[in-house]
Amino acid sequence: MNTTRRKEAISNSNLLFAIAAAIFVLMYGFAILCYPRSFLQYQTFFDLFNLNAPLIILTLGLSIVMIGGGIDISVGAVTGLVTMCCAVYLESGTGSVGGSMLLALGIGVAFGVLQGFLIAYLEIQPFIITLSGMFLANGLLTTIHKDPLNVTLPEFVLLRDFELVVPWLGTTNRLGNFIPLAIKPGTVVALALIALLAVLMRWSRFGRNLYAVGGNSQSALMLGINVKRTKFGSYALCGLLSGVAGFVYIMTTGAGNVGNASGFEMKAIAGSIIGGTMLSGGVGNLIGSPIGALTLLTINELIRAAGVNSNFQSIVSGLLLCVFIVLQSVVLWLRGARGFRLALPAWLAPSGERG
Amino acid sequence: MRGICKSFPGVRALRDVGFTLRAGEVHALMGENGAGKSTLIKVMTGVYEKDSGRIEIDGQAIHFKSPQDAQAFGVGTVYQEITLCPNLSVAENMFIGRGRYAFVDWKRMREKAARLLDSLGIPARPTQQLSSCSLAIQQMIAIARAIDMDCKILILDEPTSSLDEDEVRKLFSLMRELKSRGVGIVFVTHFLDQVYEISDRITVLRNGEFIGEYEAAELPQFELVSKMMGKALDDVSSMRKREPSAADGETPVFEATGLSSAAGVRPFDFAIRKGEVNGFTGLLGSGRSESVRAIYAADKVTGGRVRFKGKEASIGDPIHAMRLGIGYLPEDRKGDGIIADLSVRDNIILALQVLNGFWKPFSRKQAEAFADEYIRSLNIKTASSATPIKSLSGGNQQKAILARWLLTHPEYLILDEPTRGIDVGTKVEIQKLVLKLAEEGVSVTFISSEIDEMIRTCSRLIVMRDRSIVGELTGDDLTENVVMRVIAGGSESI
Numbered sequence: 001m002n003t004t005r006r007k008e009a010i011s012n013s014n015l016l017f018a019i020a021a022a023i024f025v026l027m028y029g030f031a032i033l034c035y036p037r038s039f040l041q042y043q044t045f046f047d048l049f050n051l052n053a054p055l056i057i058l059t060l061g062l063s064i065v066m067i068g069g070g071i072d073i074s075v076g077a078v079t080g081l082v083t084m085c086c087a088v089y090l091e092s093g094t095g096s097v098g099g100s101m102l103l104a105l106g107i108g109v110a111f112g113v114l115q116g117f118l119i120a121y122l123e124i125q126p127f128i129i130t131l132s133g134m135f136l137a138n139g140l141l142t143t144i145h146k147d148p149l150n151v152t153l154p155e156f157v158l159l160r161d162f163e164l165v166v167p168w169l170g171t172t173n174r175l176g177n178f179i180p181l182a183i184k185p186g187t188v189v190a191l192a193l194i195a196l197l198a199v200l201m202r203w204s205r206f207g208r209n210l211y212a213v214g215g216n217s218q219s220a221l222m223l224g225i226n227v228k229r230t231k232f233g234s235y236a237l238c239g240l241l242s243g244v245a246g247f248v249y250i251m252t253t254g255a256g257n258v259g260n261a262s263g264f265e266m267k268a269i270a271g272s273i274i275g276g277t278m279l280s281g282g283v284g285n286l287i288g289s290p291i292g293a294l295t296l297l298t299i300n301e302l303i304r305a306a307g308v309n310s311n312f313q314s315i316v317s318g319l320l321l322c323v324f325i326v327l328q329s330v331v332l333w334l335r336g337a338r339g340f341r342l343a344l345p346a347w348l349a350p351s352g353e354r355g
Numbered sequence: 356m357r358g359i360c361k362s363f364p365g366v367r368a369l370r371d372v373g374f375t376l377r378a379g380e381v382h383a384l385m386g387e388n389g390a391g392k393s394t395l396i397k398v399m400t401g402v403y404e405k406d407s408g409r410i411e412i413d414g415q416a417i418h419f420k421s422p423q424d425a426q427a428f429g430v431g432t433v434y435q436e437i438t439l440c441p442n443l444s445v446a447e448n449m450f451i452g453r454g455r456y457a458f459v460d461w462k463r464m465r466e467k468a469a470r471l472l473d474s475l476g477i478p479a480r481p482t483q484q485l486s487s488c489s490l491a492i493q494q495m496i497a498i499a500r501a502i503d504m505d506c507k508i509l510i511l512d513e514p515t516s517s518l519d520e521d522e523v524r525k526l527f528s529l530m531r532e533l534k535s536r537g538v539g540i541v542f543v544t545h546f547l548d549q550v551y552e553i554s555d556r557i558t559v560l561r562n563g564e565f566i567g568e569y570e571a572a573e574l575p576q577f578e579l580v581s582k583m584m585g586k587a588l589d590d591v592s593s594m595r596k597r598e599p600s601a602a603d604g605e606t607p608v609f610e611a612t613g614l615s616s617a618a619g620v621r622p623f624d625f626a627i628r629k630g631e632v633n634g635f636t637g638l639l640g641s642g643r644s645e646s647v648r649a650i651y652a653a654d655k656v657t658g659g660r661v662r663f664k665g666k667e668a669s670i671g672d673p674i675h676a677m678r679l680g681i682g683y684l685p686e687d688r689k690g691d692g693i694i695a696d697l698s699v700r701d702n703i704i705l706a707l708q709v710l711n712g713f714w715k716p717f718s719r720k721q722a723e724a725f726a727d728e729y730i731r732s733l734n735i736k737t738a739s740s741a742t743p744i745k746s747l748s749g750g751n752q753q754k755a756i757l758a759r760w761l762l763t764h765p766e767y768l769i770l771d772e773p774t775r776g777i778d779v780g781t782k783v784e785i786q787k788l789v790l791k792l793a794e795e796g797v798s799v800t801f802i803s804s805e806i807d808e809m810i811r812t813c814s815r816l817i818v819m820r821d822r823s824i825v826g827e828l829t830g831d832d833l834t835e836n837v838v839m840r841v842i843a844g845g846s847e848s849i
Contacts, residue, residue, distance in 0.1 A: 011484045012442070203458050208443075212451050215442035222402070222438035223500075224426040224452035282442035 016276030016328060017288040023274070023324065024295045031298055035305045041171045042181050048297050053186030053252065054079060054245040054261060055297075056290045058268040059275070060197050061241035063289035066272055067201070068234040069214040069281025070119065070126040074133030075242045076264035078111045081137040082246025087149040087256025090156055097155050104247035105240060111137065112239015113232075120231035134265070142258055149256040160254040164188065186248040190290075193244070198286040210234055214281030270317070271296055274324045296321075369394055371408075372565045374558055376508060376539040381530060383550045383571070384543045385583055386560035386778070392543050393435075393748065395560065396512055399541075400432045401425035412507070423452070431506030433497045435513035435543075435749075436689060439485055445472070446481035449500045471499050476525060491518050498526065502533065509533060510541040515549060516775060527553050545778055547576055559583055580779060606665040608798045609650070609681070609767050614659030616649035621823035622659055625650070627767065632789060632799045634809045637819035637842055643802055644686050646819065647769045650800075651676045651683040653691075664766075677710055679767075682760030686771040686802075688749065692756045695745035699737050700726035702744045703758045710763055729758035734784070750777035757785070767798045774803055786812050806838050818842055 031039040038044050049056065058075045065072045085107060086100040115133050119126045151157070163182040170180035201207035209230045212220040221227045249261055275292025277284030296317060303313045369391045376382050386392050397403045399410070401419030410417050412428055419425045425432075439448040446468035468481035477495045479488050488496070494514060501509055511530075515523045530540055530553055542554060550557065550571070557574060559566040559582045566582055574582075607626040615622040620642045627633055635643040648654045650661075652670045661668050663679045670676045673683070685691035694702055703726045704717060711717070717725070726740040733754045737747055744752055753773060760768055770789065774782040789799050789812050803809050809816060810833050818826040818841040826841040 212440040215440035219438040
């Protein structure tokens with residue numbers, strides 16, 4: 001190969017990912033410095049997953065759609081609708097855990113397919129379609145059941161309380177008792193999905209086509225990519241992930257509630273963006289997005305640990321989001337300026353990109 | 356292809372056009388702007404569906420529904436505007452949309468891409484992000500992609516418009532090689548010399564109609580041009596340059612000292628007098644476009660002082676330049692020039708509207724009158740003034756943008772590559788227009804990659820190399836030879 005220039009200019013996608021990872025490490029390091037007692041425990045780290053698996057799963061879905069140059073703001077409402085439907089079904093007396101899983105996935109896919117069809121094949125603005133999807137899901141949710149609904153089906157309660165125990169990663173509490181690390185099934189689902197989807201986006205034809213469509217859909221069409229089908233696929237997949245997130249949600253909390261997962265779509269968008277996905281499409285990373293979400297969650301944990309009024313969580317999250325975005329665009333802008341290249345040391349360059 | 360028809364709302368783009376391509380030949384497709392070349396190509400490649408007619412490959416009737424269909428039948432296309440994805444790597448751009456497998460083998464793809472780039476002598480690395488390559492290299496990559504698809508039919512739509520001579524030669528040897536392998540090549544270009552250098556046969560279209568198919572050796576260049584234009588070509592040499600006279604005054608209309616911009620031009624001095632036509636020339640990437648962009652503040656100005664009509668002025672934004680009476684027709688028509696979805700009318704009145712202020716909109720009648728006047732006087736071919744500008748051909752879009760600036764009655768007009776990718780007839784029209792404007796006292800800066808065009812129109816040429824001005828030529832020095840020598844680095848410096 002060419003040996004004239006050894007340092008490869010890192011692609012925007014990887015650069016943004018590096019920034020996201022660095023920000024998360026810094027943020028978590030800061031948290032450890034401030035509250036070593038709590039943040040040094042493995043449990044605290046895994047609790048980020050245990051308690052927020054649905055949000056992380058939604059972040060994945062949104063990143064996929066955003067990489068394709070779209071947006072889906074219905075995911076939070078669909079997730080909420082799924083939790084309520086599952087709760088009602090499980091409490092109906094005829095329900096089973098397997099059936100509720102299918103129900104969750106079915107509802108998610110139904111929304112994804114419908115919205116994807118309207119957006120990809122009828123070429124309607126994704127924002128408007130998914131906004132209407134959000135209203136629809138919200139309306140259905142309150143129509144089906146208004147009050148909180150606890151699921152009491154024994155098999156389900158068993159699943160809800162199930163925890164994977166990792167004895168060698170525990171902590172000793174204040175009383176001197178050893179508490180092993182507990183991981184919820186939702187965490188496993190979220191981690192598995194991260195791995196699976198990251199592979200999908202990096203190595204599958206669908207994933208690469210989606211990057212091309214997000215980068216320049218006209219070119220993608222000329223390159224022989226089925227743009228409509230690819231876009232449709234991204235929304236369908238995002239819908240499916242909303243279904244999964246809904247089931248994980250109710251599996252964690254064990255109850256259907258009108259307020260379930262409300263506002264998650266915005267948090268997921270924020271997480272994706274902090275994680276290095278660009279709203280303009282074509283740039284993003286499926287490992288980066290959950291890291292972005294974790295950054296947001298760490299901030300929330302920090303604020304909670306500091307004992308400040310929880311209203312401040314939103315304020316601080318908002319401000320930090322703004323700072324991150326400005327930081328990202330400043331870095332990209334600096335790169336765009338002629339004669340400036342962020343030359344990374346060889347060991348930091350992404351594998352396979354060393355020239 | 357036989358009897359192809361295609362209509363768009365209001366315009367019949369193709370009427371009973373026939374086109375035959377034999378294996379192992381280079382077939383030039385010629386015609387003026389709006390003759391229907393691009394439309395015909397898009398029908399051939401499945402971007403548009405034909406309204407009627409037949410397409411046959413190897414005697415088999417075929418109906419393309421999409422570009423994928425066409426690809427599957429071995430029709431490879433390289434479009435005039437580069438149609439690759441800037442966010443992906445070079446290797447991916449060469450192979451995406453082609454794999455049969457559900458998963459991508461990155462290592463094999465990179466190796467194959469490296470081999471292919473190497474064999475074609477393209478200076479790019481497979482892992483490089485496409486947006487970091489120059490336009491010429493992107494074009495070569497698009498060609499490499501088409502070649503690698505083992506296509507039977509290769510369509511090259513203006514492949515040479517962004518290449519320099521060396522690259523053109525490389526491309527031609529590549530085309531000959533493919534020809535010997537039995538690939539049929541459709542070659543669209545506006546460069547007549549290139550047509551005769553490489554083509555075996557020529558098909559001429561005019562106004563969406565089939566004019567004829569000729570052996571290249573039997574059709575003299577002069578006849579080809581008259582067939583394309585449908586009239587004898589106006590004698591170009593009859594155009595008379597305007598030499599600046601003392602009456603125009605000694606104070607330059609525009610004067611810059613030490614101007615530099617964020618796009619990376621070295622600080623330069625520049626002045627233009629009333630009614631003068633001057634040009635910036637140099638190779639691609641020499642900084643000629645960046646210089647005029649700095650004058651118009653299209654890139655962020657980082658230093659220098661400017662004087663307009665002898666008075667100190669500060670131009671920090673294009674709007675300041677516009678208010679002073681400077682117009683700028685950008686090089687990138689699609690990206691910086693037209694607003695694709697707006698009508699021709701709205702595109703034409705845009706600049707004047709901005710100057711007028713958004714709170715004082717023109718009445719529809721006024722706008723209509725403005726637009727109609729220029730559609731008529733510049734002979735813009737459009738169904739009506741309400742047609743979206745994106746459905747016009749390139750040359751007509753260019754004329755509409757020119758009209759946009761003429762409407763503001765600028766005192767100083769910058770035209771960056773106004774003639775690129777448009778046909779001979781329109782080129783001559785635009786050159787004439789430039790000279791006419793100069794006659795009326797408008798100062799014009801004209802940039803073109805065709806030196807003979809610059810020499811015909813400009814009375815002063817500023818030569819650039821490596822982002823700085825290396826020479827200034829006037830009078831008898833304005834010959835192709837001298838200009839070439841200065842560009843290449845002769846001793847003709849100021």
